Amino acid sequence: MSIDIPLPPPPESGQGQPEIKEYSDPSPMTPVQPVQLGPEDRFQFNCHKGIACFNKCCQNIDIMLAPYDILRLKKRLGLSSRDFIDNFTRDFAMDGHGMPGLKLATKDESPACAFLTPEGCGVYADRPSACRYYALGLLSMRRKDSPTDEDSYFVVKEDHCLGHEEPKTQTVRDYRKEQGLEDYDAINREWRQIVLKKRSSGPTIGKPSERSMELFFLASYDLDGFRDFISTPGFTELFELDPAEKELLLATDEALLRFAFRFLKQALYGEISIPVRADAADKRRERYRQRVEQMEREAVERKTMDQDAQYESLKYESQDD
Numbered sequence: 001m002s003i004d005i006p007l008p009p010p011p012e013s014g015q016g017q018p019e020i021k022e023y024s025d026p027s028p029m030t031p032v033q034p035v036q037l038g039p040e041d042r043f044q045f046n047c048h049k050g051i052a053c054f055n056k057c058c059q060n061i062d063i064m065l066a067p068y069d070i071l072r073l074k075k076r077l078g079l080s081s082r083d084f085i086d087n088f089t090r091d092f093a094m095d096g097h098g099m100p101g102l103k104l105a106t107k108d109e110s111p112a113c114a115f116l117t118p119e120g121c122g123v124y125a126d127r128p129s130a131c132r133y134y135a136l137g138l139l140s141m142r143r144k145d146s147p148t149d150e151d152s153y154f155v156v157k158e159d160h161c162l163g164h165e166e167p168k169t170q171t172v173r174d175y176r177k178e179q180g181l182e183d184y185d186a187i188n189r190e191w192r193q194i195v196l197k198k199r200s201s202g203p204t205i206g207k208p209s210e211r212s213m214e215l216f217f218l219a220s221y222d223l224d225g226f227r228d229f230i231s232t233p234g235f236t237e238l239f240e241l242d243p244a245e246k247e248l249l250l251a252t253d254e255a256l257l258r259f260a261f262r263f264l265k266q267a268l269y270g271e272i273s274i275p276v277r278a279d280a281a282d283k284r285r286e287r288y289r290q291r292v293e294q295m296e297r298e299a300v301e302r303k304t305m306d307q308d309a310q311y312e313s314l315k316y317e318s319q320d321d
C-alpha cells in the first residue's frame with residue numbers, strides 16, 4: 001500500500017489502520033472511500049480469524065505511531081521508551097521542516113510488521129491506534145476560525161481485504177468502542193492538535209529550531225527520557241511545580257504524558273500552564289553572562305599563547321641566523 005496514511009491491520013480478529021491527518025479529495029486510485037462518516041453512520045466490515053485474508057494487512061505496513069501507542073507497546077514489552085524506539089521504530093519527517101515522526105518497524109528484509117506472528121498480531125491487546133482503526137481512516141482537521149479540531153471518518157477499501165464483503169454492519173461509534181479506541185483517542189487527540197498547529201503555523205512561527213524539535217521528540221515519544229528531564233536541576237530551576245503535583249504526574253505514564261503535552265504547548269506555542277519561577281529568567285541571564293565572559297577569557301588566553309608561540313619561534317629563527 002502506498003498512500004502515506006493507511007496501514008494494515010490484523011487480528012486476533014484483525015484490524016490495521018490508516019490515520020489521516022490531512023485529507024484531500026481522493027483520486028480514483030486511492031483506497032480511501034470519498035464518503036465522510038460521522039459517529040452514528042454505519043459501514044459494512046468484519047474482520048475475524050477465519051477470514052481468507054487473515055494477516056494480509058500486516059504483511060506490508062506503513063504505520064505511524066502516536067505517543068500513547070508507544071506508551072502501551074513499551075509497557076507491554078517491558079522496555080524503556082528509548083529501547084522501544086531503538087528496536088521497534090523507524091524515523092520519518094512529518095513535514096517539510098523535519099518534524100520528527102516514528103513509524104512501526106518491519107521485520108528484517110520484509111515489509112511485514114515486526115510484531116506479526118503466524119497466529120496473528122503478537123501485541124494485539126496493545127496494538128497501535130492505526131491498527132485499531134483499520135478499515136476506517138480518521139481525519140482530524142480544524143476549520144478556519146474554529147478553536148477546536150473535528151474528527152471524521154472514511155472507509156479504506158484495499159483489494160486484499162475481504163472484510164468489506166462480510167455481512168456485518170456497525171456504526172462508527174460502536175466500532176471505535178469495540179476496538180478500544182476511546183482510551184487511545186482521549187490521549188492522542190491532544191497530541192494531534194499540537195502536531196496540526198505546528199504544521200499549520202507557517203511563516204508566523206517559521207522554521208522550528210533544532211532544540212524545539214528535540215523537545216518535541218522527547219515529550220512525544222521518549223517518555224522515560226522526559227521523566228528524567230523534568231527531574232533535572234535545570235527544569236526545577238525554571239519551572240515551579242508543586243511537589244504534590246509532581247508526585248502525581250510521576251505516578252503513572254498516562255499522567256506524565258499529559259503533562260508532556262502541556263510542556264510542549266508551553267515550549268512551542270507559549271501557552272503557559274506550568275508556572276515559571278520569577279527569578280528564573282534573571283538566573284539564566286546571569287549564567288549566560290558568565291558563560292560569555294568565560295569564553296572571552298579563554299579566547300584571550302588562546303590568542304596570548306599563540307602570540308607567545310610565534311614570538312618563541314621567531315626568537316629561535318633569529319638565533320639560528
Ligand code: SF4
Pocket residue numbers: 008009010011015016057058061063113114115116117120121122123124127128131
Ligand atoms: S501491530 Fe499487530 S495489528 Fe498492527 S500491523 Fe503489527 S501485527 Fe498487524
Ligand code: SF4
Pocket residue numbers: 009010011013014015016046047048051053054055056057058134135160161162163164
Ligand atoms: S479482513 Fe482486512 S483487516 Fe481483517 S485480516 Fe483480512 S485484510 Fe486484515
